[in-house]
Amino acid sequence: MSPDGGLSSTGSLLAVAVGCAAASLWLLLPRGEGGLRERAASRFGMLLGAVALALFVATGRRLGGVGEEAVFLIVALVAVIGGAATVVTRSPVYSAIWFALALAGVAGVLLVLGAQFLGVATIVVYAGAILVMFLFVLMLAQPTGMASYDRVSNEPLLSAVAGAVLLGLLTLFIGRLSAGPDECCAVPSRAAALAGGTPRPPVAPEPPADSAGRDPLAENHVARLGGELFGRHLLAVEAAGVLLLVALIGSIAIVSRTPPDEPADAAAWRAGA
Amino acid sequence: MTPAPLVLNGLVVGAMLFALGLVGILARRNLIVMFLSAELMLQGVSVSLVSWSRHHGDWGGHVLVIFVLTVAACEAALALVFVLQAFARTGRLDAAAWQSLRESVLPRVVDRELPASDAAVMVFPRLTPAGVEPEHDPDAALEREHV
Numbered sequence: 001m002s003p004d005g006g007l008s009s010t011g012s013l014l015a016v017a018v019g020c021a022a023a024s025l026w027l028l029l030p031r032g033e034g035g036l037r038e039r040a041a042s043r044f045g046m047l048l049g050a051v052a053l054a055l056f057v058a059t060g061r062r063l064g065g066v067g068e069e070a071v072f073l074i075v076a077l078v079a080v081i082g083g084a085a086t087v088v089t090r091s092p093v094y095s096a097i098w099f100a101l102a103l104a105g106v107a108g109v110l111l112v113l114g115a116q117f118l119g120v121a122t123i124v125v126y127a128g129a130i131l132v133m134f135l136f137v138l139m140l141a142q143p144t145g146m147a148s149y150d151r152v153s154n155e156p157l158l159s160a161v162a163g164a165v166l167l168g169l170l171t172l173f174i175g176r177l178s179a180g181p182d183e184c185c186a187v188p189s190r191a192a193a194l195a196g197g198t199p200r201p202p203v204a205p206e207p208p209a210d211s212a213g214r215d216p217l218a219e220n221h222v223a224r225l226g227g228e229l230f231g232r233h234l235l236a237v238e239a240a241g242v243l244l245l246v247a248l249i250g251s252i253a254i255v256s257r258t259p260p261d262e263p264a265d266a267a268a269w270r271a272g273a
Numbered sequence: 274m275t276p277a278p279l280v281l282n283g284l285v286v287g288a289m290l291f292a293l294g295l296v297g298i299l300a301r302r303n304l305i306v307m308f309l310s311a312e313l314m315l316q317g318v319s320v321s322l323v324s325w326s327r328h329h330g331d332w333g334g335h336v337l338v339i340f341v342l343t344v345a346a347c348e349a350a351l352a353l354v355f356v357l358q359a360f361a362r363t364g365r366l367d368a369a370a371w372q373s374l375r376e377s378v379l380p381r382v383v384d385r386e387l388p389a390s391d392a393a394v395m396v397f398p399r400l401t402p403a404g405v406e407p408e409h410d411p412d413a414a415l416e417r418e419h420v
Contacts, residue, residue, distance in 0.1 A: 025293075029300050034388035060285065061278030072279070076286045079320075083290050083313050087297035092305050092366070099309050106290070106316045113283050115323045118338050122319070125342050130312070130349045137353045138305060141360040148387055149367040153300040163296035170288035178281050228332040229339065236336075240343045247347035251354040 010059050014171050017055035022164030024048035028088040029160065032152035049084065053077065061178065072112050079105025090150050096134050103127050117222050276328045283324035290317030304356050304366045308349070315345050 027045030031038075057077075063069040082102030089095040103126050110119040153159070229237060276284075290313055297310025319338045326334025356366065363370040369382045 025296055032385070032387045056285070056289070061281050063278050063282070072282060076282070079286060080289050080293070083293040086309055086313060087293050087301065092303050095306050095309055099313065102290075102313065103316070106320060109283060109286055109320055110323055113279065113320075113323045113327050115326070115335055115338070118319070118323060118335060121339070121342060125346060126312070130346060133349060133353055134305060134309065137356060141357065141366055147303075147365070147367070148384060149302040149365065149369065151387055152302065152384070154302060156300050159296050159299035162299060163292040166295055167288055167292035170292070171285060174281055174284045174288065177276055225332060225335055229336055233336050236340065240340055243347055244343060247350050251350045254351075255354045255357060
């Protein structure tokens with residue numbers, strides 16, 4: 001088995017997957033067509049999106065056990081499908097609810113990755129507080145019926161291509177990470193050897209000696225995360241508290257001001273120009 | 274040291290969420306959907322940070338994600354206040370309503386006529402009338418039927 005052949009076939013599969021994802025996003029984004037054409041485009045877009053997701057799943061690395069793999073697959077699919085639906089749904093209320101589903105998937109991914117506190121905190125802070133605030137504002141501000149600006153997009157083709165290019169570059173880089181230390185880690189160590197004059201041993205292939213206190217996967221997860229947060233990062237925690245207070249006071253100060261006269265643009269919009 | 278397969282898969286999921294959020298920010302015109310897309314990008318970054326934290330076996334990524342949560346809460350509060358003010362001034366949640374802030378060399382966004390949307394047509398079940406018809410409240414007709 002040649003490693004080169006395996007790598008390039010994975011690369012071409014990933015390229016096809018990224019292309020399918022871009023085409024699917026372009027078809028699914030609102031383009032103001034309406035009627036039968038829009039429905040056909042969204043069906044075809046969902047089909048292409050499913051093909052792209054299947055290709056991404058096929059090129060993903062196999063995990064250890066079947067159970068672990070199935071759990072990661074389910075939560076990752078929930079996160080990505082929820083995120084895609086957040087972006088392409090016309091009605092902003094449904095968009096916010098799809099975002100809640102994406103948050104549930106992200107919390108599951110964080111749990112699988114061993115971040116128990118962060119998974120629960122994501123649900124509590126995002127889905128419990130931030131998303132409810134979004135829904136409040138939507139209920140306050142949503143005009144009757146489907147607005148015209150929800151049914152058209154700015155440059156849907158260019159946006160989908162930009163997202164696909166970013167995703168392609170990131171997956172390319174992530175794929176090269178797994179290709180071995182020759183490609184991903186050689187340059188810094190060579191540079192260090194040139195700078196230092198003497199060849200140094202590679203940087204910490206083993207976890208350091210006090211890894212029992214630092215490994216996030218060991219026991220007493222939350223207690224040790226709290227110790228790290230309020231020990232090494234105490235000053236940053238204080239700064240975050242000040243930031244929250246300033247944001248609270250600032251938002252109250254801004255929202256209690258009455259708007260002055262309408263700008264010219266808004267008057268033109270009202271007049272139907 | 275080659276990252277574990279779980280770390281690599283987590284990085285791919287984070288990249289996909291970030292790219293989806295980028296597409297949403299670039300393409301959508303509703304201010305609230307644009308902010309939801311920004312939050313989606315933050316989620317992608319959080320997944321990547323936790324993956325790297327697992328790879329290196331330390332707490333840096335976890336602590337950063339906690340600060341990301343804090344800043345996201347502040348950002349959402351301030352952003353929604355701005356959205357409310359923008360809505361109070363223009364009556365629209367449209368980013369193009371503020372296009373007088375664009376670069377002077379860019380053309381003006383002009384909305385074209387849209388074909389009728391079939392999403393607004395609702396079908397309600399027909400129920401058999403029963404009992405006495407109540408008196409209608411004339412004030413109720415003035416209330417908003419849709420939030």
